[in-house]
Amino acid sequence: MNENSSSKDLKGDSTVLQVRKIGNSIGVILPKELAARLNLKEGDKLFPVEQSGGGLVLTPYDPDFEKAMEVARRGMKRYHNALAELAK
Known part of the structure; x- marks a missing residue:
């Protein structure tokens, strides 16, 4: 969907x-x-995200995880050469 x-x-x-x-x-x-x-389904997790207008959105995606992944992506991009060397 x-x-x-x-x-x-x-x-x-x-x-x-x-x-x-x-x-x-x-x-x-x-x-x-x-x-x-x-x-x-029973047991699924939903994360509440407050909206600026006073509303609420329920999402199956953890917004904190998404923020952490963005930080990780920036670090991997910045230190790409060092990470490539370490992977050898």
């Missing part, structure tokens, strides 16, 4: 999610159909 089609599908969806008490926490239950459409 690409990003454009999924956002179009969800914009037309009139599903309302309710926050509920689950044990000592609160949570949101996703309807079965929505979970299937998003290919989510």
Whole structure:
């Protein structure tokens, strides 16, 4: 599912999610159909990303991991020659 089609599908969806008490926490239950459409299964992890307008995006991609990978890519590019020598 690409990003454009999924956002179009969800914009037309009139599903309302309710926050509920689950044990000592609160949570949101996703309807079965929505979970299937998003290919989510029990145990999958979603990462909340707060938006500047006060919204929230749930993503399966860890934003901290993405930041760390960007730093690693810059380091590998900067030290390419030294890393190539060490790999010999």
